[in-house]
Amino acid sequence: MIRRTYDGQLCTIARALEVVGERWTLLIIRDALLGVTRFEGFRSTLGVPRNVLTDRLNLLVANGVLERVVYSARPVRHEYLLTAKGRGLAPVIVTLMEWGDEYFTDEAHGPPRRIVHEGCGGQAVSQLVCVRCGSPLGPLDMTVIPLPAPGAESDNSHSG
Structure with a gap:
């Protein structure tokens, strides 16, 4: 490598x-x-x-x-x-699989696998969710904000 x-x-x-x-x-x-x-x-x-x-x-x-x-x-x-x-990489793999299923599936055969919940048999999906309110999030619902370096004083004057 x-x-x-x-x-x-x-x-x-x-x-x-x-x-x-x-x-x-x-x-x-x-x-x-x-x-x-x-x-x-x-x-x-x-x-x-x-x-x-x-x-x-x-x-x-x-x-x-x-x-x-x-x-x-x-x-x-x-x-x-x-x-x-x-x-801990399972959600990454599931999300990558879902993306591949959406954009790269062989249309003659469909997706090769489905992930199901062992408890009830329902299909499992990955989803981004807000930890505060529980709302599902799409790419346009998020903003990336820089965090202060460990040990640095927090400057909240530039939040958002």
Whole structure:
């Protein structure tokens, strides 16, 4: 992976992309969320070259997204389990899937998957919601505001 630095940017999106921004990485996380845990399982579902898969799994382990756990001592074999940090990517994957379903679905076949609530069987969707009033939000309903750096005094004269 070509590493890029974002020293001049205070952007958590850029930092997150250093870990999950490569195509194979997101597909590995997708498969892990679907229950794939072993190297050969990822190889089988993705068709990814061994060296690329090894590099991506090592990156995800090093960044605490996956945990490498021994499941066989002779020979030593590992499985890769999602950590809480890795499971936290589920809404990102669901939202990306919904976007793909809307704009890139093969019209002859429709979307390949649906996510359903295990409790009632209803379709699950991702949605942005205001934590204060509970209103659903669209892209035009939001404003991004900069926050003061940790330890800096808050200047509320420029809020909004």
